[in-house]
Amino acid sequence: MVIVMAPHATASDLAAVVARVESAGGEAFVSRGTSRTVVGLVGDIEQFGTLSLGALRGVAEVVRISVPYKLISRESHPDRSVVRVGGAPIGPGAPTLIAGPCAVETPEQTLRAALMARAAGATILRGGAFKPRTSPYAFQGLGEDGLRILADVRAETGLPVVTEVVDAHDVELVASYADMLQIGTRNAQNFALLQAVGDVGRPVMLKRGMSGTIEEWLMAAEYVAQRGNLDIVLCERGIRTFETATRNTLDIAAVPLVQRLSHLPVIVDPSHSGGRRDLVLPLTRAALAVGADGVIVDVHPDPATALCDGPQALVREDLAELGAAMRGERAGGHRVLDGVASLP
Secondary structure, three states: OEEEEOOOOOHHHHHHHHHHHHHOOOEEEEEEOOOOEEEEEEOOHHHHOOOOHHHOOOEEEEEOOOOOOOOOEOOOOOOOOOEEEOOEEEOOOOOEEEEEOOOOOOHHHHHHHHHHHHHOOOOEEEOOOOOOOOOOOOOOOOOHHHHHHHHHHHHHHOOOEEEEOOOHHHHHHHHHHOOEEEEOHHHOOOHHHHHHHHHOOOOEEEEOOOOOOHHHHHHHHHHHHHOOEOOEEEEEOOEOOOOOOOOOEOOOOHHHHHHHHEOOOEEEOHHHHHOOHHHHHHHHHHHHHOOOOEEEEEEOOOHHHOOOOHHHOEOHHHHHHHHHHHOOEOOOOOEEEOOEEEOO
C-alpha cells in the first residue's frame, strides 16, 4: 500500500500521515521525486484500512499495489516521471543524450570529450572517476582527482555530471562533486550501496545487472526509492547471454516492458552492450525506435590511447551522425517519424 501526497501537501501534513501509520504499528517510508511525494507502508494492510488515511489533510490517494516494487510501479504513479539532472530532463519527450569518456584520464582528455559531446547535443556529461573492473590489474580510475576534473569541466562547459560510485563509504564524497550518481552493473544488487545513494538526495542512474532479471532490476530501484529518492533513471546496458560476438546482449524489449511496469525513465547504453564503435549508432536507433528516454555513450578524443573501453568510444565523426539520429534525422536531411523516413 502507498499513500500519494497532493502537490500542495505541507511538511506537517506528511508528518501527520507518518504518525498515523506508526500509531498502528506500521512503518512509513517517505520517497520524494521531482513532482510528487509517496509514502510506502509496511505492516498490517487490513489494520491500515481502518485508519481513514485517505481523509487526512494533504493526501491525494491511497493505493493498494499488487507488485513487489510498490514505490516505482505505474500502479502508484500512472504518469511516467521526468528526472532532472541539473537543468537537463530525462523522461518522456525528446530523448536525452548523455555522453563523455568512460574513464576520466586527464583534464585535457575529459574537456575535449565533453566539448565533442556537447557539440553533438549532449546535455549531461558522463565520466568515470571510480572504475570497477573485472581485472584488478586494469585501470581503476583516478578517484577524487577524477571527480575534481569532472567538476572543473562542468564549470567550463555547463554540462551536469553523472559518475559512478562503487562503495557506500564514498557516496557522500561523490555526491559532493556529481549531479547524478551512477550504480554500475556489478553493483546492481549491492543493497547497502543502493540504500546509501537513496539517502543522499541526488538523482540516481541504475544500470541493470549483467545477469539480472527485469524484476531484480526493478526491486533494486525500489531499494533506492524506499530510502526517500524517486529520482531514478533505469539504464539497460546489455545482459550476459551465451552469445560472444558482442560484449553483451542488448535486451531491447526491456525498454517498452519496463516503461509499462514502472513510471521511471528508461535509457539505453549502446556502448557497453555492443562493445564496438560500429554498433553504437545502430543500437542507438533501435533504442530510439522502441521509445527509450535517452542513451548514454562513450566518447574519447583518441580511442587508440584510451585507458578504458577504447574500442567502443565514439570520435567526432561518429558523434555528428549520432546527434542527427537523436534529433530524428537520417543522412541527407530526412526525418524519421514513427520509424518511417519522410522528406522535411
